[in-house]
Amino acid sequence: MPGIATEHLELLYDVSRSLHALIELDDLLPSVVAKTKELLRAEGCSVILLDETGRELYFPYVSPENPTVADRLRQLRMPADKGIAGAVVQTGRSLLVPDARRDPRFYSEADQQTGGETRSLLCAPLRTQHGIIGVIECVNKRQGSFAQADLTFLEALAGSMAVAIENARLYHSLKLSEARLRDEVTLLARERPVRYRFAEIVGNSAAMEKVFRLIESAIGSPITVLLQGETGSGKELVARAIHYEGPRKDKPFVAVNCGAFTESLLESELFGYRKGAFTGANTDKRGLFEAADGGTILLDEIGDTPATTQVKLLRVLERGEFIPVGDTQVRRVNTRVISASNKDLRQEVRAGRFREDLYYRLNAFPIYVPPLRERREDIPLLIAHLLKRLTQKWGGHDVAVAPEAVECLLRYPWPGNVRELEHELERAVTLGGESRVLGPEHFSERIIVAGTTAGRVRLGGSLKQARDAFEKEYVAHVLRTHKGNVSHAARALGISRVMLQKKMKDFGLRSPSVGH
Known part of the structure; x- marks a missing residue:
């Protein structure tokens, strides 16, 4: 220089x-x-x-x-x-x-x-x-x-x-999250017999029955599992069920969000490092693969993994071995790998962003976790389950949802899936105060609008056509409500601005007039 x-x-x-x-x-x-x-x-x-x-x-x-x-x-x-x-x-x-x-x-x-x-x-x-x-x-x-x-x-x-x-700074933030997770793990260890039964994954729809059958098949096998589904659909819950119902249930279950780290931080987190490997490495640190030895590691958002880390993951999957940062000695582990992604990994492979050989290793046993809109018949069961759990967690009296509010919840498309439903119920219970029955007035505007807008959608055609017609009508209504402001409308819908722009393009909607 x-x-x-x-x-x-x-x-x-x-x-x-x-x-x-x-x-x-x-x-x-x-x-x-x-x-x-x-x-x-x-x-x-x-x-x-x-x-x-x-x-x-x-x-x-x-x-x-x-x-x-x-x-x-x-x-x-x-x-x-x-x-x-x-x-x-x-x-x-x-x-x-x-x-x-x-x-x-x-x-x-x-x-x-x-x-x-x-x-x-x-x-x-x-x-x-x-x-x-x-x-x-x-x-x-x-x-x-x-x-x-x-x-x-x-x-x-x-x-x-x-x-x-x-x-x-990111490391400091993650350490705080790690401390919270450690407390949660201690609590979950006490609650595990209750929390990780199949009953914790709620649903009796045909789509969920298929998921249950695949979980049962995966439990008794060490096969690598790939969970694919939208954010909030319950992929981590499926991974925990596979682990805690299987022969590794008494060993660690470790989950890591691969998209939350920079490339160098992710490698240190997964594989650990040796003392003196770099400035600040004052002690040896075990990586998460080693921490999960004998148990299961969930690699969430695997599609966001950098290319160099993908190579090292492939070695772990093929040989069960890795080398910590700054070390020369190979470490060997017996860790079951479950990965999860909300991306279409086949498309990521075609785009050159994900290694094809790694994809086939991860995809040995795929399980598709359906979004909530594809299993609407499960919503009443989920409402009852989530409200019961919320009452146990927060204390207080039992709460039910009025039939007219349930109708609104059934018609809403739930882009955030079960996680969004849970947050919506938490909000409604908070707004309801001492109310024992939650009505439409206790739910977000977008939920109430969905219940009234859906009735205007023309009947007839296939289920997909009806769903698309409703979604187009609803998106158009929210855009009009926010005077064509895409950022505000996306926030009200609970989706990203990019996702809303894609839906507008798919449905032929324009801003600000939002014509049909």
């Missing part, structure tokens, strides 16, 4: 290696900030981040000469549009300022509040795929002035640091 010394490249390499880590920010940034200050021969170096509101900047990691200034900087908050740092955040362009006090953008209040004296500075943006999250700033060259080569190095470092910060 032109203009960057060898010692600078070594620090860049060290930070880049940390991108494969699942680490806390406090394990990475203080040492990087201190090292940067020394390499650039600066009196101080700081990482300055935007707060959650995006309106203020704060100094979580500082390394000045004076400890008193450091403490005051950590307490300082400054407007996100003020100062040299604010200018870099707003424009996204790095700055080399040889005489800070002559620069009209200089924010002198920072020096006044901390007792520091800023003469010159370098400032580079911390840019992620989601935008600028802050800056890294070095102040006051000890001898001479900052040069363009110093800024080039700081820009390169900022690129790696931004990704590391984003990964670490």
Whole structure:
């Protein structure tokens, strides 16, 4: 890299290696900030981040000469549009300022509040795929002035640091989720005999009878299972039933959402890593495949897995072995793999986004979990089951749903499936207060509209034609209600803007007039 010394490249390499880590920010940034200050021969170096509101900047990691200034900087908050740092955040362009006090953008209040004296500075943006999250700033060259080569190095470092910060933030969020899940696992271990019976998967429709038969066949076999179905249709519940009704029921069941991780984080999560593999890897960490040894791992949203990780998953499926990040020793596990996806994996294969050999390994025993609109006859059973479970969870009196409200629930298309039904019932119970019977007035507008709109759909033709006619009428009504605003209509429908735009195209609906 032109203009960057060898010692600078070594620090860049060290930070880049940390991108494969699942680490806390406090394990990475203080040492990087201190090292940067020394390499650039600066009196101080700081990482300055935007707060959650995006309106203020704060100094979580500082390394000045004076400890008193450091403490005051950590307490300082400054407007996100003020100062040299604010200018870099707003424009996204790095700055080399040889005489800070002559620069009209200089924010002198920072020096006044901390007792520091800023003469010159370098400032580079911390840019992620989601935008600028802050800056890294070095102040006051000890001898001479900052040069363009110093800024080039700081820009390169900022690129790696931004990704590391984003990964670490995601890791922190996942650790919180992991703690909650650990508590849930403890609770589920006590409740398991009740929760994971077949009775927990509610339905007596022909579509669900087929699912039950496939579950029974999969239980006694170690075969790899692929669950396909829409979001919220109950794929994880099917996976848990296969595990807890089978011979591995006393071993771990581990679920991981492959779409929730970046590529490097997903590999560390699945396969683990060795101590010293990267900056922040202070201890060995077991991966989820090893944690599920003897039991079952559910790879949810498998269609979102990056290509390099797909290769490693194929090796686990074929040989039951993997190598943790930073290790050279092969680990072997006896872990049953159940995968799930709301995508058409065959289409993903044709599009070149998913390996064909991995697809055939995963698809050894496919189970299609139908969406709720394909098993409407199960809705009354689900209502009773979910309300009973809600009463047990929240306490209080038994609640029923009035027949006219049930009619609305039966006619609604449920794009969010059983999960959406559960959330709708929770909302209705909350709104109902002391009511023992929930009427249409306790449900969302879109549910009530579905009950009245469906009656206007012309009868006749096939079931698919009737369903499409209703869905077109309903989507058009919601778009008109929101004056053609696609984002607002999508939110009311409980689907993404992209999905609504696809439905509008399929049905020939236009915005804002939304003609038929």
